[in-house]
Amino acid sequence: MIKSISALGFAILMALINTGCNSPSGSEVKQKDSVTSISGVNEGLAKTPPMGWNSWNVFGKDVNEQVIRETADAMVSTGLRDAGFIYLVIDDIWQGERDSATGQLHEDKRKFPSGIKSLADYVHSKGLKFGIYSDAGTKTCGGLPGSYGFEEIDAKVFADWGVDYLKYDYCYSPDYVSANNDYKMAIARYKAMGDALKKTGRPIVFSICEWGPRSPWLWGKEVGGHLWRTSYDVADIWDRPNNEHSPIGILTSIDAVANLSRFAGPGGWNDPDMLVVGLKNSGYIKGGGCTDTEYSTQMTMWSMFSAPLMMGCDVRNMSENTRKILLNKDIIAIDQDPLGKQAIRMFRHNGLEAWKKPLSGDRFAIAVFNRNENASTISVGGDDLEIEDSTQYNARELYESATAAKRFHKLTTRLSAHETKVFILSKKS
Ligand code: GLA
Secondary structure: OOOOHHHHOOEEOOOOOOOOOOOOOHHHHHHHHOOOOOOOOOOOOOOOOOEEEEOHHHHHHHOOHHHHHHHHHHHHHOOOOOOOOOEEEOOOOOEEEEOOOOOOEEEOOOOOOOOHHHHHHHHHHOOOEEEEEEEOOOEOOOOOEOOOOOHHHHHHHHHHHOOOEEEEEOOOOHHHHHOOOOHHHHHHHHHHHHHHHHHHOOOOEEEEEOOOOOOHHHHOOOOOOOEEEOOOOEOOOOOOOOOOOOOEOHHHHHHHHOOOHHHOEOOEEEEOOOOOOOOOOOOOOOOOOOOHHHHHHHHHHHHHOOOOEEEOOOOOOOOHHHHHHHOOHHHHHHHOOOOOOOOEEEEEEOOEEEEEEEEOOOEEEEEEEEOOOOOEEEEEOHHHHOOOOOOOEEEEEOOOHHHHOOEOOOEEEEEOOOOEEEEEEEEOO
16 A cells, blocks of 8 residues: 555556557457357457347437338447447337237337338348347336246347347336345346347357346346446436436435445446436436536446446437537547446545546546535545556546646646546556
8 A cells, every 4th residue: 555646656648548448440340240150149249238228217208110210320320339339229219019819019100100120120220230129028117018938039139130138127027016126036037038049059148137226236247247237227317316116316326226236247247227328308318407517427427337337318309518428539438448347436534535447558547526516626546546566657637638747746627517537557668
């Protein structure tokens, strides 16, 4: 442990960082689409946290094929796809009826007159991947047919349609009614779909949406999952405490995922829920809205957590600030760093926090974060951050490089209310 950080000769300097974010090309998408072998077909997926867009936060029950096509177009024209946001996921309320004779699940033809398969083809033609939603219970959370007892039939339909990602919810599952939070039941229900997906032979990212009560981080990977929700739904609100009946705020979601670092890594990620960035209380989920500073904090902290980055705003109509927050390549590179480590909270005092995330190339990211309602100055030393005293580092502050040009024996910086700043430390050569 070091006594004084001045021994490190820390200097805040501009330093190049690796911006190796996930930017797919059409050929890469095709290559990943090709089926290799049935066993282990879903292994090797989600080596970095999945990035994309999900329909729920903004469109909710009003999702339809036109908005999905327009969203696919916008993901390309805005540069989101090339920044790494490649999954386009239709959430709940796409379903029509289940055929009572064959068990086949159909789309709602009024909303998807051309059919899901043709929509998936369109999404793929844009160099994106296509995701869909179902539920481990008899009904989805929106009350439409769930996959309970129909896992194999549904998985096959999804694979035939060209689905690359399945979000799988937990409403109306057998133990949901008794609310006994039975791990065994959840494991069995998610394994049934995980196995069915593998059996299709198509690589499909499996997103477990059980919300956390049955600790899916303990068994998510074992049932074929690549990510698992760690809390209830996040609404477009900064601070609302945990509860089973209404969505939570960004702060509560941060605290729910905070101590789960050891369960995140390549192939299996903690999922603190989708991004509310850019919603401005205009979407389906509401909550009152957040400031751009708060949205920026969500994007930054999700990246510090190696969390999936699933956008939820209307990407056809983004403000300049929303665009800047979502397309910040340096922040995305933190999320997509190949080491896949989730940040650890190293320091907390008077509502000020410092988080540390190891990065590839002997670097790490330090995020400093102000939970308070007023501006405050944070000061963290090497002891707090557990930085070796024998090593010198260059540091780069990602949002405001200009403010960072000073030597220090502590990392000291002023943060406005709810603001987060990130420093990348790399060893001095
Ligand atoms: C649950 C999930 C949400 C969303 C809705 C859809 O609440 O947690 O993310 O998928 O269901 O009904």
